[in-house]
Amino acid sequence: MTRHDREDRSSSTAGNVPNPDLLTAEIAGDSWPEEEFDSRGARLRDGVREWWPYYLMLAPGLIYFALFHYLPVWEAKLAFEDLRIIGPNLWVGLKHFAQLFASPAFFEVLANTLIISAMKIAFVFPLPILLALLLNEVRSGRFRRGVQSVIYLPHFLSWVVIAGIFIAALSPGDGVINDLRDMVGLERRSFMTESGSIRWVLVWSEAWRSAGWDSLLYFAAIMSIDPALYEAAEMDGASRWQKMRYITLPGIVPTIATLFILNVGLFLNAGFDQVFNLSNDAIRDKIDIIDTYVYRLGITGGQFSLATAAGLFKGVVGMTLMLGAHFLSKRLTGRGVW
């Protein structure tokens, strides 16, 4: 195929809109033999010239990521330096990592982060899926929209407000939860100060805030399932449970897999705002996570290099976990993030 052939084929599509089939084939390299191009750079240049409106639309996003997500990575070198306000920073190698790992508190903080994240993935992650499946079974559109509005609302509340609500609701003195426990003959408990209950407060407050909003993605995935599948199943006499089990659930597995892998990548982000606002002295040793530790020691205490070392450690672990989950998912289900 020559360049003229390619131009002829492009011009045969309606207007300036490229034919998606051809585009796919071209990207796959089926129709553009490598020998037609001097180099990869020439191929890119040619592509940009041809598809420039799309590259133009892509540019703001690329610039944003380059400026705010990739350039700052270079500044992570601060973890290996002593920060100087005047004059260049001093290279100290792994000093800050050694200081971090020598502290018994750091491993307690790391353990808390892992436990809280694991609890959230185990108990909070499935909730939106369940919610989306249940919402999909609601036949009354008005009722479904009403329920959706109500369950989306907590997502828009800040953790400061949510912490206030939970502290008040769980108060052993006049909290509504303890009033209900009183009514059924259970003893009043101080959930916010008991070391056995505070992590569950984090889990359920997270679920209350995010389950509704997160169900939106799954609900959208459910909506994209071909209705013909349901019609065929009905003709075969499938019950509602069977349709959910054999059509809906498999239909949203790719979405579940993608979101699970992304969640695993953020495994060490146990929720700074949430923990910061719900923490108190009584249970700090149970919910002090890497982010709050970094904030307290690094930002408030002015130990920026130490804080960067902890942040870098968190980033590397998060990346490793995400890659691990991706390759595991590829092997088990054939699907990954890419």
Added chain:
Amino acid sequence: MQHLSISRRALLAGLAATPMVGLLSRPARAASGTIRIVMKDLLTTNPEDVAHIGRIEEALAARGHDISIEIVDLPSEGYAEKLNLMLLSGDIPDVIYFQGGDEQIAQQGVLQDLGSLIEGTEHLAPALWPHNTARMANYPYLLYVFPARTKAPVIRRDLLEATGLSAPASLEEWDALLRAIPGIELDGTTVSHGIIAPNNTDEMDAVFDPAFGIDRTWMQDEAGEWIHSRISAGEREKLAWYASLYADGVLDPEFVTSNWEVKEDKFYTGQVGVVMGTAGPVIGIYEAKMAQVNPGAELVLLTPPAGIQAIDVSKESRGFAIPVTTEQTEAVIAFLDFMASPEGQMMDRLGFEGEHYTRDGDTLTPTDKLGAWYPRFVYDNPNHYQPPISPLSDLAQASLQQGVDNFRADNSFVWPADLAAAVDGAETYYRTNVFRFVSGELSTERDWDAYVQGWLDAGGQAMIDHAKAVL
């Protein structure tokens, strides 16, 4: 000719003397330049701040200082972090107000030694409080000429009278008073608890520590070894007492999840009997708000059973610093010296004439707005200057005096950066376990030794090792 000669000599002498006379009538060193100042709650968006700075510039000009003051805006929320980030970005103003985070900057040699700079100043040096002098000797990079932030306990007068007890003097009397408060009905509300301290026991410690023999941060045990007060016998006794108050509902069981707003609300609404507040203006605010919520209600200042907690003189916890990068050191010192002068104090402590006070001849009368005014820069010790009218009530003044009368310097010191993680670990461990002892989850009889070992393992041993070298 001779006459002329004499006249010429006299004229020459007069001409020579004129500038000398001019110099003598002005401050010894006239300073000039533009000072950039960054300070929490000092903002160009606040017209009162801008007007205050404007009249200070005029007053300085009248003294021969051609100084322009430029406010650097920084949000009050998260001020310490934002300030650190601003400095790290290379923007270093001429006067920096720190509220934490200064040690890392000082350790890099970025802050000037203020001790030598203020030495010999006309007003600033004599305006220092005793705790300022002690702190400057240990850490000369921050200056905060204000009363020490001691805590003072207060109670409603009618509540105290309703207990049938007099103001307590000893720990036993304090115990009796606090236990007598719950259950008393006041204005239709039953007082639920005797005392509350927000977030942790810090405010109670400030009042009760000395009564348990905790008179310093670092104490010597029976063998003469240095130990931290956190693991002392006095701490153990104190926590046992707090636990008994908690168990009997005298200490508000929700104190650890309460912030200062909750504390004040419970105090004003009669749910709690005794609270501690920062001596001076804060006690004045308690008094005003209590009278606002409960017309006619008065507060009584209570006396701690054995004096107040020793004052940390290792360094100022907040205050002004001058970086080595500035070329305006002389102007900054002239500015601060002026703020400590009677004229500067009139401006900084009494606000604006006609708005915060009125003048009729030599008589000054405070207006209602004086309560909302607060000094920004310097608050002289009373031996150097006292304003003709005080913005503080008698109760607030008495609370300040309580702090002055009970002043005792602590022996704590500044920790090196290498021990930051150890100090944080030990402190977190202590805070968590304090609540467990107080709430009864741990027993001071059964679990004390394990607690001490845990504290040492969490970083306390490293702290003690360093303390032995320092002390």
